[in-house]
Amino acid sequence: MIDWSPPVASRFRLQWQPATVAVRYVPGCSCSPTTHAPSPIVNPAEGGGTYGANREHHGSYWYDWTTAREIKWRRFYLPYMRLMNDYKNMGGLVTAGSDPGFIYQTWGFSYIGELEMLQEAGFSPLEVIQAATWNGAQELYRSKGIAPPVGLVEEGKLADLIIAPENPLQNLKTLYGTGFDRLEVDGKVDHVGGIRYVIKDGILYDAHKLLDDVAAMVEAQKAH
Numbered sequence: 001m002i003d004w005s006p007p008v009a010s011r012f013r014l015q016w017q018p019a020t021v022a023v024r025y026v027p028g029c030s031c032s033p034t035t036h037a038p039s040p041i042v043n044p045a046e047g048g049g050t051y052g053a054n055r056e057h058h059g060s061y062w063y064d065w066t067t068a069r070e071i072k073w074r075r076f077y078l079p080y081m082r083l084m085n086d087y088k089n090m091g092g093l094v095t096a097g098s099d100p101g102f103i104y105q106t107w108g109f110s111y112i113g114e115l116e117m118l119q120e121a122g123f124s125p126l127e128v129i130q131a132a133t134w135n136g137a138q139e140l141y142r143s144k145g146i147a148p149p150v151g152l153v154e155e156g157k158l159a160d161l162i163i164a165p166e167n168p169l170q171n172l173k174t175l176y177g178t179g180f181d182r183l184e185v186d187g188k189v190d191h192v193g194g195i196r197y198v199i200k201d202g203i204l205y206d207a208h209k210l211l212d213d214v215a216a217m218v219e220a221q222k223a224h
Contacts, residue, residue, distance in 0.1 A: 081121030088123065095139050096132040112175045125169040163197040177211060 088094045096118060098110040111132075118128045137151025149158045166174035173180045174193025182192050195207040 077117075081117070084118070085122035088127065093135050093139060094118075094123075094131050095136040096128070097136075108177045112172065115175070116172050119172060125172065128172065129168065159199055159202065161199045162195050163199070164193065164195055166193040177207060 084094055096111070096114050098114040099105050100107040100110050115128050115132055118131060119125060123131065134148075134151040137148035141148040150160050151157070153161070164175060166180075168175050171180065171193075175195065177194055179191050179194035182190050184190055198205040198207055
């Protein structure tokens, strides 16, 4: 466990608020990290607005994105991940959350990347799933003063579920909507995983059909 005293925090240029982390577990607090790794999907020389080539814009993080800056950025994540893992091990409530739709983050993909980085931080796969389900439900309903109606698969809870053909505890990458390519022992590549169905408010949604609908919408928009 890291000694999160001010000298250590300042050495990593971290500014953790004592009221939130307090270098120790504070009952009643939760941690909702945003550990996703931004990945630009456009040509930096194109576009404008928030994502244009402008030193003043937060979305222009890739401006002169050198190897040295990439290394420094990745190294910063190490103490941040240790902080989250220590907080969890001390009994703190850690939830999962990313910024889909912002800074090149795509809905349905950045969230799974967030789960992968929680595992990288030291969470077991089961702890990752718990952070994304039951922990999040507790945090959302705590202010309401009622027991969460979701977050667990048990009698009396709402059946808001995702149904996946693969075991995410074995490989979180199989939760990506587009699936995952796996090299089998016979040398063949199988495309596995992906979410098959989503049940929300008692309605069953075919995930593959939804992906096809989105692809059709994109093509229709390009045609205009």
